Amino acid sequence: MGREPPESRCLTDMESDRISYLPGHVIDQILSHLSIKEAVRTSVLSSKWRYKWATLPNLVFDNECGSAVTQDHMIVKNKFLRTVDHVLLLHSGPINKFKLSHRDLLGVTDIDRWTLHVSRKSVKEFVLEIWKGQRYKIHSCLFCCQSLTHLELFNCWLKPPSTFKGFKNLKSLDLQHVTLAQDVFENLISSCPVLERLTLMNFDGFTHLNIDTPNLLFFDIGGKFEDISFENTFQLAVVSIGLYVNFEIYQSRFHGGSSNLLKFFVHLPHLQRLEIQSYFLKYLAVGVVPINLPRPCIDLSYLSIRINLNDLKEISAALCLLRSSPNLQELEILARQEDQTLLITHNYCWEDVFFACPEMMHMRNVKIDGISGIKPELDFISFLLLHCPVLERMTVIPVLNIGTELMKQLLRCRRTSRQAEIIYLDP
Numbered sequence: 001m002g003r004e005p006p007e008s009r010c011l012t013d014m015e016s017d018r019i020s021y022l023p024g025h026v027i028d029q030i031l032s033h034l035s036i037k038e039a040v041r042t043s044v045l046s047s048k049w050r051y052k053w054a055t056l057p058n059l060v061f062d063n064e065c066g067s068a069v070t071q072d073h074m075i076v077k078n079k080f081l082r083t084v085d086h087v088l089l090l091h092s093g094p095i096n097k098f099k100l101s102h103r104d105l106l107g108v109t110d111i112d113r114w115t116l117h118v119s120r121k122s123v124k125e126f127v128l129e130i131w132k133g134q135r136y137k138i139h140s141c142l143f144c145c146q147s148l149t150h151l152e153l154f155n156c157w158l159k160p161p162s163t164f165k166g167f168k169n170l171k172s173l174d175l176q177h178v179t180l181a182q183d184v185f186e187n188l189i190s191s192c193p194v195l196e197r198l199t200l201m202n203f204d205g206f207t208h209l210n211i212d213t214p215n216l217l218f219f220d221i222g223g224k225f226e227d228i229s230f231e232n233t234f235q236l237a238v239v240s241i242g243l244y245v246n247f248e249i250y251q252s253r254f255h256g257g258s259s260n261l262l263k264f265f266v267h268l269p270h271l272q273r274l275e276i277q278s279y280f281l282k283y284l285a286v287g288v289v290p291i292n293l294p295r296p297c298i299d300l301s302y303l304s305i306r307i308n309l310n311d312l313k314e315i316s317a318a319l320c321l322l323r324s325s326p327n328l329q330e331l332e333i334l335a336r337q338e339d340q341t342l343l344i345t346h347n348y349c350w351e352d353v354f355f356a357c358p359e360m361m362h363m364r365n366v367k368i369d370g371i372s373g374i375k376p377e378l379d380f381i382s383f384l385l386l387h388c389p390v391l392e393r394m395t396v397i398p399v400l401n402i403g404t405e406l407m408k409q410l411l412r413c414r415r416t417s418r419q420a421e422i423i424y425l426d427p
Contacts, residue, residue, distance in 0.1 A: 058097040095121040101129035112139040122147040129154035166191025174199040182206040230267040242277030259287040275304040285313040293324035300325045304332035335370040369397040373406040385415040
């Protein structure tokens with residue numbers, strides 16, 4: 001008797017086309033990791049996938065949406081515009097995030113139309129980055145979008161309508177290379193009652209910063225301004241401030257015995273991280289610099305300071321901060337080099353002049369970057385080694401290769417902490 005051939009296995013429709021029978025939440029998860037361009041291409045996989053991409057809640061239009069075939073900027077730009085139009089036309093369902101960021105995107109009128117469209121969809125996160133051309137004026141419809149929780153604008157001009165009453169649900173605001181008037185800025189900040197994160201970089205149109213936001217937790221600013229003050233910011237925990245202009249040009253406007261240092265900290269009782277960048281320490285040193293702040297920064301654990309270690313006023317302000325931060329764990333010092341004509345070259349004694357109070361500091365990690373080996377810098381390092389009994393590591397990075405002499409001088413410094421090690425990183 002001959003052997004019977006084996007029975008052929010009959011595949012069900014589900015087994016032959018598994019990708020079409022994936023659960024809906026799995027398809028959504030796959031699409032969420034794809035760019036818009038890749039997500040649209042999945043429509044050819046099966047009938048079930050054809051319009052699945054059209055329900056994506058997060059729409060990101062960036063450089064990946066462009067064509068890699070041609071370098072012609074006009075062709076790339078036109079294809080990008082058609083892509084955005086096509087996606088928004090076929091999209092259904094809510095839009096949680098809408099981001100426009102393309103290297104060839106100018107402030108075209110199409111953006112007004114897209115902004116109006118997504119504002120009607122109750123968008124929660126709106127990101128617009130204009131990389132070329134002049135400031136793009138934000139369409140008034142965006143200021144009526146009360147669903148916003150995150151707003152991020154780059155190279156834009158903000159001029160809200162007179163009916164603007166603020167963003168009641170906005171928690172995060174990021175403005176970079178923007179233009180807005182002084183009253184517009186103050187009204188915008190004060191009318192966002194639940195704002196938690198605020199970033200301001202390279203702005204113009206206003207020079208006085210009055211930050212009045214009771215729920216603010218994070219504040220990052222870098223730009224040219226004349227004055228800054230805080231009100232109702234008792235929850236603010238992380239602050240980074242960079243003043244991009246030498247404050248000495250403004251000092252002639254300030255007279256009397258007022259203290260910028262005291263004014264700055266009065267409404268910041270719970271700071272945990274503070275970064276003082278560029279020339280902002282020079283601003284803080286204006287007026288009478290106290291030995292200690294009236295109320296110590298008991299929550300401050302990280303402090304970064306850019307300082308001219310040849311400027312006695314800046315040194316005085318820095319030491320006031322160190323004395324007023326009893327729980328500071330990590331300190332970063334960024335040496336700022338200035339013209340030799342501005343340097344103070346006379347001798348001084350750290351212990352006698354600046355440390356009338358003999359309390360010790362409790363930093364465990366110290367990083368000193370950008371030093372050139374001059375005596376005031378070495379004196380400061382020696383001062384820290386003597387007054388940090390629990391120091392574990394000090395990292396020193398010179399601004400240029402100045403040979404081994406600096407390293408030898410560092411190793412000769414006395415240190416109170418037995419476990420402290422000095423790490424010298426050759427640039």
